[in-house]
Amino acid sequence: MKLLRLGDQGSAVAEVRAALTYLGFLPATPRQSGERGEAAPPAAPPGESKGAEPPPPAAEPAAAEGARSPAVGPAGGAGGAAAAPPDRFDRDLDNALRAFQQSRGLSVDGILGPDTARALEEARHNLGDRLLYFSAAHPFVGDDVAALQERLFNMGFDIGRTDGIFGPRTESAVRDFQRNRGLDPDGRCGPRTLRELKRLRRTVTGGRPDVLRESVRLLARGTSLLGVVVALDPGHGGDDLGIVSGGLCERDLMADLAARLTTRLLDSGLESHLIHGPDESPSEEDRAARANELEADLLISLHAEGSTSRHAQGVSAYYYGNARGSSAVGERFAQLVQREIVSRTDMLDCRTHPKVWDLLRRTRMPTVRLDLGYLTNDHDARALGSTDFRAAVAEAVLAATQRLFLPPEMDAPTGQLHVPRLAGRA
Numbered sequence: 001m002k003l004l005r006l007g008d009q010g011s012a013v014a015e016v017r018a019a020l021t022y023l024g025f026l027p028a029t030p031r032q033s034g035e036r037g038e039a040a041p042p043a044a045p046p047g048e049s050k051g052a053e054p055p056p057p058a059a060e061p062a063a064a065e066g067a068r069s070p071a072v073g074p075a076g077g078a079g080g081a082a083a084a085p086p087d088r089f090d091r092d093l094d095n096a097l098r099a100f101q102q103s104r105g106l107s108v109d110g111i112l113g114p115d116t117a118r119a120l121e122e123a124r125h126n127l128g129d130r131l132l133y134f135s136a137a138h139p140f141v142g143d144d145v146a147a148l149q150e151r152l153f154n155m156g157f158d159i160g161r162t163d164g165i166f167g168p169r170t171e172s173a174v175r176d177f178q179r180n181r182g183l184d185p186d187g188r189c190g191p192r193t194l195r196e197l198k199r200l201r202r203t204v205t206g207g208r209p210d211v212l213r214e215s216v217r218l219l220a221r222g223t224s225l226l227g228v229v230v231a232l233d234p235g236h237g238g239d240d241l242g243i244v245s246g247g248l249c250e251r252d253l254m255a256d257l258a259a260r261l262t263t264r265l266l267d268s269g270l271e272s273h274l275i276h277g278p279d280e281s282p283s284e285e286d287r288a289a290r291a292n293e294l295e296a297d298l299l300i301s302l303h304a305e306g307s308t309s310r311h312a313q314g315v316s317a318y319y320y321g322n323a324r325g326s327s328a329v330g331e332r333f334a335q336l337v338q339r340e341i342v343s344r345t346d347m348l349d350c351r352t353h354p355k356v357w358d359l360l361r362r363t364r365m366p367t368v369r370l371d372l373g374y375l376t377n378d379h380d381a382r383a384l385g386s387t388d389f390r391a392a393v394a395e396a397v398l399a400a401t402q403r404l405f406l407p408p409e410m411d412a413p414t415g416q417l418h419v420p421r422l423a424g425r426a
């Protein structure tokens with residue numbers, strides 16, 4: 001797709017403006033009408049726009065069943081010809097787009113690229129706009145799915161996590177809910193199920209239920225690391241070299257690190273798998289699917305970085321999350337591993353960040369992507385090129401993994417966990 005940015009002009013810009021106005025990131029103007037033929041909702045601060053009751057559903061949401069593929073957006077599109085909004089990408093639009101990107105955990109660059117376009121499309125679905133059901137070929141993705149998941153979750157149904165993707169687990173939660181309410185358990189969220197959901201809507205007060213639930217699951221593991229399955233994802237492979245700079249190649253460095261880490265994990269009684277071989281570089285979606293198939297407890301994706309600036313340097317860790325919520329365990333593991341790496345090496349701490357990248361959100365287990373320094377920076381390149389550094393990173397990741405799965409009372413100060421002592425505890 002063509003990228004859109006400040007200064008661009010055209011009907012595509014007008015559509016972006018209409019979408020951001022609809023979502024409350026730009027004030028509505030009187031002559032502009034909403035895409036559904038209703039008045040656009042009043043502007044609301046980004047953080048609050050999702051807390052409000054969604055607008056009434058379009059007429060007969062179930063009528064759309066089978067009429068169009070779930071991958072196709074709402075008919076009509078934004079901004080009909082009757083009320084074409086300004087089609088210039090001006091400073092206001094740039095600011096609004098950045099605010100939207102920030103609220104979604106996307107890179108805040110003010111540029112409409114594929115990720116932002118997809119997030120914008122997803123954000124425009126309100127619960128009730130369309131019949132939702134599980135489709136393996138074209139899963140429904142959007143804020144309406146996230147809203148459905150949140151409601152089910154708040155009522156105690158097991159939806160996995162609120163990722164905005166209608167998967168098999170969401171379907172089975174809908175079935176449970178329907179059975180529970182005496183409805184036909186067909187796993188589809190249509191008008192009757194929606195009415196019942198709204199009637200029963202309750203809010204959870206205090207605490208973060210997702211944190212509670214995930215830590216309960218971890219506790220159930222007891223004090224053994226035996227049987228913990230760690231999936232490793234070397235960032236690149238085959239013809240995909242990743243970053244190449246100063247004679248160093250990201251693909252090869254990360255393959256070496258993955259091999260070292262595999263050995264250390266296996267030595268310590270954990271199960272460890274590479275999700276792809278050295279000769280291939282699957283898509284993010286494929287990588288997530290493979291980790292899901294493995295039923296891994298943890299997925300770690302290994303990358304180095306590159307920048308046009310030779311000064312950019314440091315290590316960062318990414319986990320699934322945005323303004324609506326995050327993977328509590330993913331966040332904890334990202335913090336643990338970041339802390340261990342920074343304390344065991346002299347790399348700059350670029351901290352941990354929530355992101356909605358496909359690999360992070362399509363995996364069912366806590367997933368962390370590590371960016372282990374910049375090959376374009378002299379200091380970082382020297383580190384990454386040395387086997388001592390890669391061995392230290394492998395130890396750091398192993399220690400963080402043990403901290404994650406062992407109960408807090410067995411915790412040792414950062415950088416000091418003595419790995420062999422804990423290996424193979426039953």
Ligand SMILES: [Zn+2]
Pocket residue numbers: 235236242243250302303304
């Ligand atoms: Zn990479």
